[in-house]
């Protein structure tokens with residue numbers, strides 16, 4: 001029998017209204033991405049990994065990651081670091097910022113992170129990882145979740161030892177991306193390990209890796225017993241993948257694609273400022289306009305433009321009907337106000 005993706009479930013006391021989770025992705029998971037993910041069916045969204053050192057030093061860019069909009073809940077903010085005490089302090093900041101869940105990154109395979117003793121390198125030292133989880137759980141009243149890889153080396157099954165240990169230390173859920181850190185994003189995610197982890201822990205497990213369609217989501221849910229599936233790359237410039245996974249049929253029209261991209265551009269400019277947004281957005285043009293939706297040279301035209309205004313003009317010229325769709329989307333998704341409190345950007349709805 002197919003699993004009902006619209007069923008709600010819980011991480012601690014936080015109710016997650018669907019069994020679809022939007023993955024944290026560095027350089028991608030801005031507010032606009034998360035708000036869009038929620039609109040298309042994700043029951044839980046997550047910030048990209050936020051540096052605990054950056055939070056401690058009140059680094060302006062880092063604090064930007066702690067912005068929470070009223071329509072993002074439930075939202076997890078993910079932190080990475082290596083020192084239990086500093087992780088605990090960062091968890092307090094995450095709670096103050098209005099997040100619903102503190103997520104700990106034990107999966108990042110990038111050298112810059114692992115060489116500091118953070119990310120996936122923690123999987124090599126289960127006791128240290130457990131100390132981090134315990135310190136975070138102690139510091140915050142929010143549920144603590146952990147996201148991890150299968151282990152550091154190829155073929156590793158370390159997640160089956162580390163996972164239960166972290167639950168003992170206070171983790172209220174575990175997301176498993178069953179590739180090794182060494183694999184980065186090559187090969188495939190081995191969800192047979194996800195099934196094994198599910199059988200070993202009594203907290204919800206979220207399956208991450210290669211979930212790209214409703215058929216695949218159903219298969220992973222049914223064969224692993226996981227509480228939810230997480231979708232990352234398939235949702236880049238493609239919220240319709242989330243809708244398809246939730247059971248909605250149909251490809252978007254050119255007008256819908258351009259209207260969603262325009263809304264994304266406008267929200268991102270508000271969030272990052274025009275200068276930062278101009279470079280940040282370039283990768284999204286290919287993601288939205290690819291997949292056979294628009295001819296390749298069109299994307300190449302957009303990425304060399306220097307102003308957002310010009311990008312908007314070209315997009316609307318390519319799909320004039322998008323203006324009307326955009327107007328409706330903007331009416332349905334008004335900007336969310338935020339205030340600054342004690343140097344931390346806090347949503348005025350934060351905490352609520």
Ligand SMILES: Cc1cc2nc3c(=O)[nH]c(=O)nc-3n(C[C@H](O)[C@H](O)[C@H](O)COP(=O)(O)O)c2cc1C
Pocket residue numbers: 023024025026027028048049078105107108147177208209210211230231232233234
């Ligand atoms: C560009 C990119 C950035 C990522 N950044 C993060 C991150 O900040 N934190 C994290 O836990 N995982 C991160 N991941 C891993 C994803 O959350 C996810 O586990 C992985 O991409 C597998 O899922 P997928 O096949 O659905 O993409 C990132 C992945 C990509 C592609």
